[in-house]
Structure formats: structure tokens, C-alpha cells
Amino acid sequence: MTPETRAWLEATGFTVKDESMWQSALTHGSMGEKRDYERLEFLGDRVLGLSIADWLYAQSDAPEGKLAQRLNAIVSREMCAEVARGIGLAPHIRISKQARADGGHDSDNILGDVIESLLGAQFLDNGFDASRALVRDLFRPALESGAGVAKHPKSALQEWAAGNRRAPPKYEVTDRSGPDHAQTFTVRVSVHKVGEAEGTASSKGEAEKAAAKAFMEQFG
Template sequence: MTDLTQETRDWLAATGFRVGNEQIWIEALTHGSFNGSRNGSDEADYQRLEFLGDRVLGLSVASWLYRASGSHEGQLSQRLNALVSGATCARIAREIGLSDHIRLGKQAREDGGADSDNILGDVMESLIGASFLDNGYDAARDVIYRLWDGELSGNAGKSKHPKSALQEWAAGNQRAMPKYEITDRSGPDHAARFTVAVSIHKVGEAQATASSKSEAEKLAAKAFLEEFG
């Protein structure tokens, strides 16, 4: 049975994670390529813990946003998606030095896997999943709030252009990308009015009218987020 190295155990403790069941943390730090590089090794990798940690992270951040802000649902969703995105998780992973402790196969490490946004973000979530299983929700939430402190108090997800925010919302909720369509144009050229509809498959549609196509698209995206976000 594999043991955590003392270096990794010390790093986890310094980061705020409490290690009880070592095997959970080993699993959280093991990339699928690690097994292929070790003859006959069949240790579990981080994917299941990543799935769990993603949900714990989402609940923790959503709870913080609900208590800290009186914003409407669309704005809350916009900030949530930014705060739990893979890019944010990878950024925090770099800040805490996670890459040195990921168990990667030789080829994956040589290919730069330890600095991959996807891998760093996934392992960050898997560590949250491990914390939840080993120490419970409150402990996992407290670690999240400590590690995400700068992000939560910053501007992530705030004042974003509505079209960008809607695209992020769609991606974060595993929906099709928004489609924009001019449904009406009226008035003379010097005072034209454009009506634009934005839709997302199996979610819904919103419309807005403005004096330019780009402004109508922006207002339509904003209306969509307010209704469905």
C-alpha cells in the first residue's frame, strides 16, 4: 500500500487540509497516467473525488454568495460560475504549490501535465472531495473559504459584459452556446431599431430592442440571465 510522502503530508497540513485516511488523499493526488507508468499498478485516480469536490465547492461558494450579496439570481450565477471555474481552481492550485505533489506518469509529467490548467483544476477539486470525505462538510467549506478568500472578496464575475457572462453561464451549466438572431429591424437608417432574440437550446429565449445590433444583443443577454440564470 502506498503511503503519502512526508513532504506531501506536511504540505497538506500547511495548506489547511487534515489527513486522517491517507488513501483518500493519495487517490486525490493521483492522475490516471500514473498507473500506466507503473507496472501493474491499479491505484484509483482522482476522477471520482473531483466529481464530489466540484459539488462541495459549488455549494460552499453559492452559500457564501447568498449570504454576502443581495444580488438577483442571474448575477449570483454569473459570480458563482467565475469563482468555481476550472481557470480559478487552477490559479489557486498554482498559488498553493499543488503541482509538486500531483502523482503523474513519466510521459504526462514530461509533457507538462503538472502545469496543465485542466489537471491542476481537477486535482484542486479532488482535494476538496477528499477533505469532505475525511473531515466532513464544515472542514472542507472552511478550507475553501480560506483558499478562495482573495477571489471571494475580489471582482471575479462582477461587471462582466452580459454576452460574456451568458457564454460562461452556458458553459458552466453544460448547455449549448447562445444563439443571437435579429428578429426585427424598423425605422429609417439614421434612427434604426433592432430587435434581437437570444436562445439556448432546451433553456429558453429572451429578446431586447435597441438602436444598434450590438446593444440589442447585450440587452437580450442581460434579460436572458435575469430570467433563466
């Protein structure tokens, strides 16, 4: 690990003890090394989810459905990537030249994955309390902005269709391009005898969300 990366980690709020583990947390699979960020990402995803769920439960008397709605918005891949960009993560990701040339260093999927892998490393090196405190610091703008308060576009469209006695919306992937680590999806959503709209994003789920939002803006 370079001195610059270690200094950036510590300035951001991470506490580095086992340097080799943190090196793995920043290593993309395209590097072809024995250890990359995938296992730590798996762990960090759970650390993030529990930390945000704990915060929401303590701060709100909202029912389970509303809490889940906010949780899903705050821990989404899109939000994780936004946090990653905010702290300047991209230059510190160890990724192959080809993957970087393909846009991998700015991919929502990769940025989101690495944020989670770093939280996994924080948990293993420093425990849950320190990890939860860091999550609250890094995700505070999302927590305080009301992210997830509004209904998810797909849920809103589903309810709109039912309320207007229309068939349920149908989603179809119309285009999928780019390398595996930086794919772009285009999804079309249609409601019978009403119309259709499309959305494009770096994951199928986000493209469906964008399509549903576009549909509601046009027909809702």
C-alpha cells in the same frame, strides 16, 4: 504518501486522516493505478459549488442571475487552477513522466481537477463545515476581488449582437492540439457582416470566452 506531501497538505489547511484516500486524490490517471482522483473530483466539485453558493448568498442581496454569474466565475476551471498554483500544488501531483513532459503538471484542467479532488477528500475525512471553511480560505482572494461581477464575455457578446440587430455569434473550433490531458483549443467567433476573432485556451469553454472577449475589444 511522502512526508513532504503530507506536511504540505496540512500546512495548506487540509486535515489528513485516511492517507490512502488523499494519495488517490493526488494521483492522475496516467499513473495506471486502480484509484485516481476522478471520483473524488466529482464529489469535490459539488463541495466547492455549494460552499461558494452559500458564501455568495450570505454576503449579497443580488438577484439569482448575478449570483449565478459570480458563482460560475469563481468555480471555473481557470480559477481553480489559479488557486492550485497559488498554494504550490503541482509538485505534489502524482503523474506519469510522459504526462509531466507533455505539460500536464501545469495544465489548467489537471490542476483544477486535483483542487476539487482534494476538497472531496477533505469532505469525506472531515465533513462539510471544515470543507466550507477551507474553501473560503483558499478562494478568499477570488471572493473578495469581485470575480464574476462583470458580465461573462459570451453573454456580453450575445447581448451586443442582439442590441445591434445582428445575427447571433457563431463559435467554431479551428484547432485542437496536444495530448488528452493537456489539450489546447483555438476557437473562432464570428458575427455576420461584422467580423471575427479568435481565442486559445486549455478548454473549449475558456477558448470561446477568450474569443468573445477579443471580439468585443475589437468591435464592441
